[in-house]
Amino acid sequence: MCGVFGIRSEGRDVARLAYFGLFALQHRGQESAGIAVSEGGRITVVRDMGLVPQVFSSEEKLQALPGEVAIGHTRYSTTGGAHWSNAQPVMHRGAVRTVALGHNGNLVNSEELREELAADGVRLGSTSDTEVIAALVAREPAPLAEAVAAAMRRLEGAYSVVCVAEGTLVAFRDPHGIRPLSIGAIGSDWVIASETCALDLVGARFERDVRPGEVVWVDADGLHTAQAVPEGRSAACIFEHVYFARPDSRLGGREVHMARVRMGERLAEEAPAAADVVMPIPDSGTPAAIGFAKRSGLPYDEGLIKNRYVGRTFIQPDQELRRQGIRLKFNPLDEIAGQRIVVVDDSIVRGNTMRQLVQMLFDAGAEEVHVRVSSPPVVSPCFYGIDMADEDELAAAHRSVDEMREHIGATSLAYLSVEGMQWATHLPSASVCRACFTRSYPTRVPAEGAADKLRFEAVGSRA
């Protein structure tokens, strides 16, 4: 989970546009944020821990970033701890060029690549896999686009990347297209963003997605493109449709919100409940709850009020923060008392949030709480940039549905089927990754233990 943004323009305030692009991508990462600009080939990076408006807290900070190219990043850690040295964009000075780079995804072979770079005397200043990519591009003795293509041939796993080097904006995507990456245009200027909602905010029209295995680069002559590595089996992350992407974004040409409504409709068909009212876990369960209510004929209402100024609990990386987060975040309404409630959420990953919410609803006087989940049970880790790499943390990995119902304390529990979820996206099953639901991975996966996100941290510095 991370958001990336890039723009090249001779006439616009590129740092300001990157700021607003990142603002639209805040949901993809709330630990740190940063912008790198290139002015006449000279790169400056500002990055820090915190939300985008916290990192860029004044006009002066943006005004100090003039240039023709800007790239930006919002981070949620999946390799390397949540500390400053792993904030992005990273900047790496190599033997051939200096590269600033932002990455969404996760490499599955970063350990091998780190060892190889270390053996060649390349020093890395961070523990994330992102600097590995920057270092490969920075040392390759070839024109920039060819250097990127050479680096891509070495990478395995998920990567949607923006980078700047030699005054050129570059974007590239892994051959399976696991994480999203879109191209837009404002007038004759080109924009790259993780999601189309960022293009909308800066006034860019959507042109197309970066193709799996493609590298695009934008210089003073405009946009150029090459198929750097052969396109593999398409494996776009289906969890983006379920939860991660903003509902107003378009993935694979389809609006995410409507896919989520369809998931709720299908769920109502597959797992109806005798109840008085349907309510969402806001905001992640809202579209599916709308769909469930529509199809079931039950009234839709709000029962939990969310404090929208608290970050998403899923995005906070440490268990203790997550536990505290729930109390800060939701408050039940009086009308819950005496009701048989269908409560809809998009997914259950670790189960802590749902267990506390069910308890909260019963404490508020609910008679019955029927939990309906608009995706299948998450049973297997993600190695592609979503922080669920440890099977032991996945509540459903070793529990039956009834054991899960008992675990969360609900009156009844049902999940959407894999087929139902697939149907709702309107995408062919052969074009997506659904490995965390099915255990069928589109790439080689790391050996046990090699996926620990803090594996490159020195003992004592694991954050």
Ligand code: SF4
């Ligand atoms: S394993 Fe799950 S979360 Fe990870 S890329 Fe595949 S579908 Fe997405």
